[in-house]
Amino acid sequence: MGTTQLEAAQEPKYWHLRTVLAEALDSEFAVGEVLPNERDLAARFGVARATLRQALEQLELEGRLQRRRGVGTTVAPPRIGVPVGPAEGDWPGAGNDTWRTIGCVEAPAPAAVASLLNEGRPGYRATDMVHTIRRVRMSHGQPVATELLYVPRDSVPGLPELLPPTAHPRAVLRELHRLELESEDRTVELGSARAEDAKQLERLPGAPVLVVTTRYVTGGRVGAVAVATYRADTCRLTFGDTGAVEITHHDDERRQAS
Known part of the structure; x- marks a missing residue:
């Protein structure tokens, strides 16, 4: 079977940058820390600002970043752990339903x-x-x-x-x-x-x-x-x-x- 068009497609630049940025978030930045501005980040990673914005938007979509007006782009806190659904054998709204x-x-x-x-x-x-x-x-x-x-x-x-x-x-x-x-x-x-x-x-x-x-x-x-x-x-x-x-x-x- 020949190579499909999808298999031959190269990884988009923004997606590769998203992976690099995600690793940097884990190793270099603390929760709540403000990221450098877009110009400095684009220069550091050697990419166009449009590519950088795509990567940042993807990380925001995944919950890794938060954009706060008047503050900038910050590292988001970890995902919240909550149980799903009522206790087994209970109707909704019963017991310790939250x-x-x-x-x-x-x-x-x-x-x-x-x-x-x-x-x-x-x-x-x-x-x-x-x-x-x-x-x-x-x-x-x-x-x-x-x-x-x-x-x-x-x-x-x-x-x-x-x-x-x-x-x-x-x-x-x-x-x-x-x-x-x-x-x-x-x-x-x-x-x-x-x-x-x-x-x-x-x-x-x-x-x-x-x-x-x-x-x-x-x-x-x-x-x-x-x-x-x-x-x-x-x-x-x-x-x-x-x-x-x-x-x-x-x-x-x-x-x-x-």
Whole structure:
């Protein structure tokens, strides 16, 4: 088989510079330290300023650098370690759940979520209204994730018809907790931040994110679906032997390797 065009392509200059800069960040700079200005950096590495900017933007996207108005470009702190999802066997909002509820509406679920909710629910239609609870998670004073929890109306039949807006999400969660949780499973995929999620995460729309989708099964059917969006520049997801999901950061890996 001949060499493909992709295999023959050379590494872009900015990407090579990004690798060199990343090594310099690890060996020469401390967290919070301000980098030299672009002119000095370009001269040091013998590259055009346009190439340097591309490399710096890539490192910022990866969470290695922060650009602060009036300060300059600084070395970002290590990624934050936070557990993902509630403790095994718990509904969202139960026990030591660290998510904060910020709103609840009733609307049809997105097509992908509606497909999951349809499992074990005869007669369910994609246009059926579901309770949609938005939650956010903070860690060390910054938002690390936002979540949409989708709960079909027939999962919480004891919910009163008329509720004040502030009580609605609490009432939905309370009724959900009355059900027996049989199992839960999660999938993780790379995605791009939608406008509302980006706003909650203090990122730009289209920024890379990690999307964790959780199905909660009760009574032989999917009782609720949670779609949590984590900042990819802040969080790194790893799976343990038990199937639980945890987050580690670069400093942990460096300490284990030394």
